[in-house]
Amino acid sequence: MSDVNSIQSKMHRAGHYPLPVAQYLRLRERVPPLYGLLAVNAGILAYTHRAMAPGFLTLTVPAILIAACLIRMLVWLRPIGQHDLEAETAQRRMRGAFWLSLIFAMAFTIWSLCLDRYGGPYEHGHVAVFVSVTVLGCVFCLTFLPAAALMICLTALGMFLVYCVTTGSATLTAVAVNIALVAAVILKILRDTYASFVELEAAQRALRMERRQAQALGDENARLAQTDALTGLPNRRHFFAALENLLESAEPQVFCVGLIDLDRFKPVNDTYGHAQGDRLLQVIATRLIAQCDPSVTVARLGGDEFGFIVPGGPDEAEAIAQKFCTAIRNPARLGEVTVAVGGSAGIAIYPESARSAHSLYDRADFALYHAKNHRRGQCVRFSDHLETLIRSEQALDAAMQSADLPQELSVVFQPIIATESNQPVGFECLARWTSPSLGMIAPEAMIASAERVGRAREVTVALFDRALYALSRLPHPLTVSFNLSGHDICDAETIATLLERIERSPCDGRRLLFEITETTLIAEVETARDVLERLRATGARIALDDFGTGYSSLSSLHQLPLDMVKIDRSFAPRLDETVGRRLISAIRNLARALSLECVIEGIETEDQLLSARIAGFSLAQGFHIARPMTLDDMLSRVESSSKAWQMA
Numbered sequence: 001m002s003d004v005n006s007i008q009s010k011m012h013r014a015g016h017y018p019l020p021v022a023q024y025l026r027l028r029e030r031v032p033p034l035y036g037l038l039a040v041n042a043g044i045l046a047y048t049h050r051a052m053a054p055g056f057l058t059l060t061v062p063a064i065l066i067a068a069c070l071i072r073m074l075v076w077l078r079p080i081g082q083h084d085l086e087a088e089t090a091q092r093r094m095r096g097a098f099w100l101s102l103i104f105a106m107a108f109t110i111w112s113l114c115l116d117r118y119g120g121p122y123e124h125g126h127v128a129v130f131v132s133v134t135v136l137g138c139v140f141c142l143t144f145l146p147a148a149a150l151m152i153c154l155t156a157l158g159m160f161l162v163y164c165v166t167t168g169s170a171t172l173t174a175v176a177v178n179i180a181l182v183a184a185v186i187l188k189i190l191r192d193t194y195a196s197f198v199e200l201e202a203a204q205r206a207l208r209m210e211r212r213q214a215q216a217l218g219d220e221n222a223r224l225a226q227t228d229a230l231t232g233l234p235n236r237r238h239f240f241a242a243l244e245n246l247l248e249s250a251e252p253q254v255f256c257v258g259l260i261d262l263d264r265f266k267p268v269n270d271t272y273g274h275a276q277g278d279r280l281l282q283v284i285a286t287r288l289i290a291q292c293d294p295s296v297t298v299a300r301l302g303g304d305e306f307g308f309i310v311p312g313g314p315d316e317a318e319a320i321a322q323k324f325c326t327a328i329r330n331p332a333r334l335g336e337v338t339v340a341v342g343g344s345a346g347i348a349i350y351p352e353s354a355r356s357a358h359s360l361y362d363r364a365d366f367a368l369y370h371a372k373n374h375r376r377g378q379c380v381r382f383s384d385h386l387e388t389l390i391r392s393e394q395a396l397d398a399a400m401q402s403a404d405l406p407q408e409l410s411v412v413f414q415p416i417i418a419t420e421s422n423q424p425v426g427f428e429c430l431a432r433w434t435s436p437s438l439g440m441i442a443p444e445a446m447i448a449s450a451e452r453v454g455r456a457r458e459v460t461v462a463l464f465d466r467a468l469y470a471l472s473r474l475p476h477p478l479t480v481s482f483n484l485s486g487h488d489i490c491d492a493e494t495i496a497t498l499l500e501r502i503e504r505s506p507c508d509g510r511r512l513l514f515e516i517t518e519t520t521l522i523a524e525v526e527t528a529r530d531v532l533e534r535l536r537a538t539g540a541r542i543a544l545d546d547f548g549t550g551y552s553s554l555s556s557l558h559q560l561p562l563d564m565v566k567i568d569r570s571f572a573p574r575l576d577e578t579v580g581r582r583l584i585s586a587i588r589n590l591a592r593a594l595s596l597e598c599v600i601e602g603i604e605t606e607d608q609l610l611s612a613r614i615a616g617f618s619l620a621q622g623f624h625i626a627r628p629m630t631l632d633d634m635l636s637r638v639e640s641s642s643k644a645w646q647m648a
Contacts, residue, residue: 017085022201024090026144028076031097034141035073038108038134039066045112045130053118061111072100094145101138101148105155108134113163128172131160132179139186146187146194153183228300230278231285239299239307243357246309247350255310256317256347257360259368260288260324262304263342263376270525276334280341283334287327292320307361314349314381321345321379329377344371345379353382366390393449399435400449405458409433411466412628415637416481416599416621419613424638426479426513428621429467430628431459447485456487457494464498470631471507475638481513481543489516489531502538509539515566517545525559532561543599548587557594565591569602572622575611585615 017025046062083089109131116127135156142149157180164172226238234242246255262284269277281304288298288306297309308324310317328343346367354360363382366389371380380386413427433446441449450456464482471480488494502509514535516528532542543564544557548571557565567587574580584600591598600612603622612620629637 018087019198019201019205020087020090020094021085023144023197024084024094025080026197027094027097027142028080030141030143031076032073034138035069035076037137037141038104039069039073041130041134041137042066042069042108042111045115045126048126049115049119049123052123053115057111057115057118065107065111068104097145098148098151101142101145102151102155105135105138105152106159109156109159113159116163124172128160128175128179131156132175132182135179136183136186139183139190143190143193144197146190149190150187153187157183228285231282231300233285233289233306234297234299236299236301236307239297239301239309240357240361242297242299242309243360246311247355247357253311254313254350256312256314256349257364258308258310258317258321258345258347258379259301259361259364260306260308260321260328260343260345261368261372262328263344263372265304265341268339268341272334272337272339276337276339279334280332280339283332284328284341284343287330288324291323291327296320307364310347314347314352317347317349318379318381321347325377325379342377344368344376346371346382347379348382363387363390395438396441396445396449397453399438399441400446400455401453403433403435403455405455405462408435409459409462409466411463411470412630413470413480413634414621414628415626415634416619417625419609419618419620424478425619426481427470427474427634428481428515429463429470429483431463431483447487451485451487456485457491457497460484460488460494461497461501464501468501468505468507470634471511472505473631473635474511476508477511478638479511479513479541481515483515483517483545486517489528495531495534499534499538502540510541512538512540513543513564514540515543515545529560536561557596562594562596564597564599566599566601566621569622572600572602572604572608572612575608575615581611581615588616 042062042065046058050058084093112127112130116124135152138152139149142152157176161173161176161180164176226235226241227233228235243257265277265280268280281300285298285300285306288308292298292308292310295311299307301307306324308320310320322345325343325345328341331338331340346364346369348354348360348363348367350360353363363386366386367380367382370386370389371378374380410432412430412432414430415424416426416428417424431443431446433441433443435441446459447456450459467480467482474480502512514532516532536542541563542561543566544560544562545566546568547565548568565587567584571580571584571587575584588598597619598617599619599621600617601621603609603612603620603624605624608622609620609624626637
């Protein structure tokens with residue numbers, strides 16, 4: 001029982017309860033001693049008067065009064081229930097205590113004054129001491145119920161003072177007045193103490209409220225720190241924290257980590273604006289949540305990439321990922337427009353694929369990369385085959401990081417001829433990398449590796465220096481074309497270095513042709529236009545390579561400073577078909593309408609070259625004309641007859 005009271009006392013001291021409840025709980029600590037004091041003092045007073053006063057005053061009445069005190073003591077000592085901690089109940093109990101204090105004060109005072117009629121001076125003095133000590137003790141015990149303390153003083157001391165005055169004893173009257181003055185001082189101290197208690201309780205409640213607000217604010221900040229502001233999904237931090245917690249659990253089960261990347265999302269941003277792109281991300285986030293149960297964690301990792309954690313095997317994860325991709329493909333209504341995008345996914349399995357959070361993420365990311373390049377719109381599961389590709393990629397990156405680029409890089413040249421005369425008009429500069437450890441590396445793999453390890457600028461500049469050297473060896477007016485990647489277009493320092501090289505070169509800038517891919521044009525239209533204008537200011541011309549394989553629009557072609565389009569090699573075999581010739585002629589007519597020169601790539605046969613000439617193409621390029629060759633071979637062929645350009 002004392003433990004309960006101690007706990008409750010600590011709780012209310014912390015400002016846990018409203019003021020009436022805190023007052024009631026404090027009062028519970030003082031009232032039982034009050035009744036004990038009354039019972040003991042009454043017993044002692046009855047004992048000292050046992051031989052002089054009648055039996056009912058020394059036995060019957062005190063027995064009743066002491067029994068009442070003990071009963072009330074037991075009532076106040078009973079355990080506290082939840083109902084007792086309600087403000088209304090506490091107030092009702094304290095009102096009851098107030099009226100009982102009045103009744104007990106009158107009963108004990110009347111009884112003690114009745115005893116004062118018997119005995120000698122010592123017995124009369126004992127009655128005065130009983131009244132004063134008992135009243136003052138009760139006042140101290142009722143510190144947290146000041147109204148009852150005041151009522152006891154007024155009742156008991158008032159009756160005692162009136163009694164003393166009526167007896168005509170100046171000594172007793174003086175004693176009564178003295179006791180009243182002491183009681184008044186004590187009541188003043190009690191009042192100040194109670195006021196301090198009220199202020200302390202209010203301050204503690206205010207402090208507790210501030211702590212709750214601070215805790216709520218902290219919790220909200222913690223939640224916001226792990227929530228994506230746009231979609232309301234968990235963010236990257238939450239995703240990796242959940243993944244780490246899953247790995248650190250006592251018995252981690254098989255689970256899968258998946259990534260989803262949107263297909264064709266950037267054209268939505270470019271065409272309709274970022275606000276519509278954000279609305280589309282919100283729609284997709286809602287769809288993803290609707291496709292899985294609460295056990296699956298879905299998060300937005302950034303941009304148009306989402307992640308998910310499935311507590312199950314790869315079959316279950318792949319099924320969920322496929323549902324995600326299907327849901328993403330459904331057209332979305334964004335205000336007045338309807339857009340449709342796709343989604344590709346990659347998953348990695350714990351512990352089969354990896355055992356750490358970042359390794360699982362990397363493998364899921366590689367599976368996603370494979371899906372976007374080979375199985376767009378579907379889910380790819382990380383496998384041993386992909387592991388082999390990763391290791392190959394890692395070996396390639398290691399070789400690139402340590403490569404002596406001036407020594408290992410080289411260029412070869414493939415001619416572009418005029419179809420009417422079979423004479424070369426220029427040469428395309430093609431990159432080659434021969435690694436001492438890995439051998440010959442494909443150009444696409446070389447560029448991708450250089451971008452991953454941060455050496456793309458070094459590779460581009462080294463190759464461009466070789467292209468300028470070749471241009472200085474070629475007779476006028478033959479040109480050299482040089483390919484720029486999307487990374488080059490977006491790197492201001494790379495472009496500045498190329499411009500510096502052109503300015504310092506003795507070659508005429510008009511003999512340079514820069515080729516950009518159609519996918520580069522789509523990704524960075526604004527940046528590409530500014531960069532190409534700067535390059536064009538040197539006299540160089542601009543060609544759009546691999547035309548026909550991307551999503552370029554007429555407006556995009558019109559707003560860029562282009563001089564030439566190069567039709568992708570995949571169209572050349574269709575020159576032998578009636579429908580194919582019509583399609584290629586339409587592309588040629590489009591180029592002419594925009595005042596652009598047109599080169600058809602991928603000429604593999606004599607018939608294709610003839611068909612290209614008949615179709616009206618003035619420029620062609622392909623293996624049938626010549627395979628890529630070294631600088632010395634190119635210079636030698638330039639000096640030979642035009643017939644030498646056609647391979648037997």
